[in-house]
Amino acid sequence: MNRHRENINKPLSVNPFRVSQAVGGVLALQGFFRSLPIIYGAHGCVEAVSGLLSQHYREPVALQNVTVHDSNLIFGGSESAQDALELAMSRYMPDLIVLIGTSLTEMVGEDLENDVKLFIEKSGGTSGGSLILSLQMPDYEGSLETGYARMTERVVEAVIARSGGTARKKRRNRINLLAGPHLTPGDVMELKEIISSFGLEIITLPDLSSSLCGHLLIGNTKLSRGGVPLDYLDKMMTSSCTIAVGGSMEAAARRIEQASGIPCRVFPSLTGLQASDDFFDFLRKQSRTEVQVKYRWQRQILLDGMLDAQAAYRGKRIIAALEPDHLLGLSEWLGEIGVKSFRAVAPSASPVLESIKGGALIGDLEDMDRLAEDGADLWIGSSYGEQGALRKGIAFEPMGFPVLGRLGTSLTVSVGYRGTTEILGRIGNALLGAERGVRK
Amino acid sequence: MPKGKNNLFVEPDCEHNGQNKKGCARPKPGEVSRGCPFAGSLAALMPIADAAHLVHGTAGCLESGWGKSESRTDFGNLSGYGFSTQLNDQDMAMGGESKLLHSIGYIAESYRPPAIFVYATCITVLSMEDLDSICEEAEEIWGIPVIPVHSPGFSGSSSNMGRRLAGEALMDRVIGKGTLKQDKAAEFDINLIGEYNGAEEGRIIETLLSKAGIRVLAKITGESGYGEVSCAHLAKVNMVVCSRSMITLARKMKDKYDIPYFEGSFYGEREIRFTMRQIAFHFGDAELDKRLHRYMRKEEERLRSELASIRKALKGKVAVLYTDGMESWTYLTMLQELGFKVAAIGTNRNAQEDMSRIRERVNEGAVIINDCDDGQILQTFRERKADLMIVSGRNEFVPLKEKIPFLSVARNRHVSYAGYAGVRNFAHDLLGTLEQPVWKISGKSAPWEG
Numbered sequence: 001m002n003r004h005r006e007n008i009n010k011p012l013s014v015n016p017f018r019v020s021q022a023v024g025g026v027l028a029l030q031g032f033f034r035s036l037p038i039i040y041g042a043h044g045c046v047e048a049v050s051g052l053l054s055q056h057y058r059e060p061v062a063l064q065n066v067t068v069h070d071s072n073l074i075f076g077g078s079e080s081a082q083d084a085l086e087l088a089m090s091r092y093m094p095d096l097i098v099l100i101g102t103s104l105t106e107m108v109g110e111d112l113e114n115d116v117k118l119f120i121e122k123s124g125g126t127s128g129g130s131l132i133l134s135l136q137m138p139d140y141e142g143s144l145e146t147g148y149a150r151m152t153e154r155v156v157e158a159v160i161a162r163s164g165g166t167a168r169k170k171r172r173n174r175i176n177l178l179a180g181p182h183l184t185p186g187d188v189m190e191l192k193e194i195i196s197s198f199g200l201e202i203i204t205l206p207d208l209s210s211s212l213c214g215h216l217l218i219g220n221t222k223l224s225r226g227g228v229p230l231d232y233l234d235k236m237m238t239s240s241c242t243i244a245v246g247g248s249m250e251a252a253a254r255r256i257e258q259a260s261g262i263p264c265r266v267f268p269s270l271t272g273l274q275a276s277d278d279f280f281d282f283l284r285k286q287s288r289t290e291v292q293v294k295y296r297w298q299r300q301i302l303l304d305g306m307l308d309a310q311a312a313y314r315g316k317r318i319i320a321a322l323e324p325d326h327l328l329g330l331s332e333w334l335g336e337i338g339v340k341s342f343r344a345v346a347p348s349a350s351p352v353l354e355s356i357k358g359g360a361l362i363g364d365l366e367d368m369d370r371l372a373e374d375g376a377d378l379w380i381g382s383s384y385g386e387q388g389a390l391r392k393g394i395a396f397e398p399m400g401f402p403v404l405g406r407l408g409t410s411l412t413v414s415v416g417y418r419g420t421t422e423i424l425g426r427i428g429n430a431l432l433g434a435e436r437g438v439r440k
Numbered sequence: 441m442p443k444g445k446n447n448l449f450v451e452p453d454c455e456h457n458g459q460n461k462k463g464c465a466r467p468k469p470g471e472v473s474r475g476c477p478f479a480g481s482l483a484a485l486m487p488i489a490d491a492a493h494l495v496h497g498t499a500g501c502l503e504s505g506w507g508k509s510e511s512r513t514d515f516g517n518l519s520g521y522g523f524s525t526q527l528n529d530q531d532m533a534m535g536g537e538s539k540l541l542h543s544i545g546y547i548a549e550s551y552r553p554p555a556i557f558v559y560a561t562c563i564t565v566l567s568m569e570d571l572d573s574i575c576e577e578a579e580e581i582w583g584i585p586v587i588p589v590h591s592p593g594f595s596g597s598s599s600n601m602g603r604r605l606a607g608e609a610l611m612d613r614v615i616g617k618g619t620l621k622q623d624k625a626a627e628f629d630i631n632l633i634g635e636y637n638g639a640e641e642g643r644i645i646e647t648l649l650s651k652a653g654i655r656v657l658a659k660i661t662g663e664s665g666y667g668e669v670s671c672a673h674l675a676k677v678n679m680v681v682c683s684r685s686m687i688t689l690a691r692k693m694k695d696k697y698d699i700p701y702f703e704g705s706f707y708g709e710r711e712i713r714f715t716m717r718q719i720a721f722h723f724g725d726a727e728l729d730k731r732l733h734r735y736m737r738k739e740e741e742r743l744r745s746e747l748a749s750i751r752k753a754l755k756g757k758v759a760v761l762y763t764d765g766m767e768s769w770t771y772l773t774m775l776q777e778l779g780f781k782v783a784a785i786g787t788n789r790n791a792q793e794d795m796s797r798i799r800e801r802v803n804e805g806a807v808i809i810n811d812c813d814d815g816q817i818l819q820t821f822r823e824r825k826a827d828l829m830i831v832s833g834r835n836e837f838v839p840l841k842e843k844i845p846f847l848s849v850a851r852n853r854h855v856s857y858a859g860y861a862g863v864r865n866f867a868h869d870l871l872g873t874l875e876q877p878v879w880k881i882s883g884k885s886a887p888w889e890g
Binding site: 010011012013014015016018019020022023041042043044045047048049051052054059060068102103104107108138139140141221384387391 | 521525526532599833
């Protein structure tokens, strides 16, 4: 029996929580320094994307658009696309531009790759060191996770192509970190700290830890603030290994592996005791350095916290609506702390769903309503689910994307020993709060 | 938009109508600050809370449209649900018409709403689906109104256009179809048209009017029920609240049902006074007139004593406005009444009437910057040595990233600035913003920066 199949009896989606690929693509680009996504769609496409990201991160988002007008649909929009590239280059000189196609441009058959090629030819190589790419990201397939992963892969591919893919001498103590979209800027920062505590140099891509994290460094700008600089990325070909966090990032890691022979290690998640142990053990061996006292302490604190919390979690039924990688991490961790059941709904397909113990359904929040009716103590998911949880009278813990109307979301940490302790407290407190509510 | 397709560019009650038609210029790339007509329609009609709103398009179309609104408990909260046909690549090749019909059926049978609004999007218009005939078919099968709304994203360059198209759908298919129960008839019934500011603001306006003895029959469309909107033709007067996007609806109701309309605002004492006088004029009732004036006098006196100290503290402060659409002028009166001097107004996407209103209301020495960009407004702010920037949602990060004191009047705030209570809230928020120690602290450098 395939439990991961979409509900085929339903013609429509009721209360969808799938976030379109383009949002993931734009998000990934915020993790590259001085980058600029250009969305090629109708007015609304770009506004929806920037609005959603800005409300979640409480930060401005670098984003421009090629406006589709009725005449473009009839006569083709190549001219508009090139105008947009021209404008972006002349005004801001970004290091990285990606022209992002939507279902609309896909449908009318725009050739974005050709637009970019024509623009580069026309400008006679004046684009300097800038990387100008295109990527179709229609919203009728995939989700935020696939969009983020595909964009990362696209940039990696371009960097590989530009570097010529020649074999160069590897640096033992340099590591590539491919950080998945379920990681917050706070999570990425935590991972960088952990890895560097082993004396390793890290190239993170995309690097949200220095972007969308609230720093005021450069005032008002139209380009991404923070993120990994493009010229630094060439060095990823000479690292000793690549760590991918989240199954969705594996494809990009494999690209690097194929081009330069750097081995890659995929960690499905870094939340939980076992996952963290695996990670630290890997870093120990990779760096031939011992784990710092700080992290030994953190492990002790986590163990103590798990003992404190065991009764709060015991016998609890938790339901969650999140992206596949996020779900897998959560289910592993909640299995460790002994919840009675974990049932999940994912917005789109992914191979990792097979590994979720209680199974996962691909669906919408109406499916979450049904799970809730079968009995649940806590509903975990994005803000789209908050009203549903309220209607069903179930405690709600916001996680994933988007989380609206809350402060500090982007700095929450749920990876490593410290992050696991943090999330142990968050979910545990939500469960305890719900218990008190029942007794009232 | 092809000529003759609809009459929304020819509105006899608009200032621009007497001028040469310019038509729509090809939009320039790079301008992010433009809205989506489809999103505008959805935002305009979604407040009809007991109806179902089905988006016929791909996943992203609904993204900006649901899940963010507070729960609407007064009318049931079906509009708090997001319905989307979420077309996939197969549907796009084969056509989504049968999927749409099945979706309407699913909603009608599972949720039993009084009506279903169905929204066309870029994709479904491009694939040339016949939305009207499917809605008609569904209406016959399930016996409830199924109302098509035609405002695909590329049909214009603003959400304003979408609101106008939503008004068209209401005029054609909803208003005039309902009947009021006999015991519900009242003497002074009024409709509020273009009241978009969310539940909180709508409630405050309704309370304010009801204290003066006037009943709001339908809010088109603040939080409301389908039944109310379908009875809107039974009101005696229409008030177009702040926004002109549904002016055509008001004008058509005047032509068809002989309901006079006027435009007014509830932001600031002077605006409220003007609005109330208009209402009194249209009802032409001496008793009501007296009651309204008594009510206003009482409220104004109360404000005077309550706000005396705040007014003193705010006097002479300088504000720069960088907001969208009608917010550019609605807050002018209130700011000036509270003692502010307005140094500059950055306007984007404003109707000509909006511009006239700004000119009418603004104090001397204020500059109006058309098609303003971030750099210009920041430069003006510094040159004029302003104390505070007023922004709405889209521009919020401009002052934030520059650590400039700002107050956001975006719609998702939880406090109302409308009515007398709104004046009080606005005054407190302005003073609170100026007094925030954060502005000073955030300018302080770290000890190691020397």
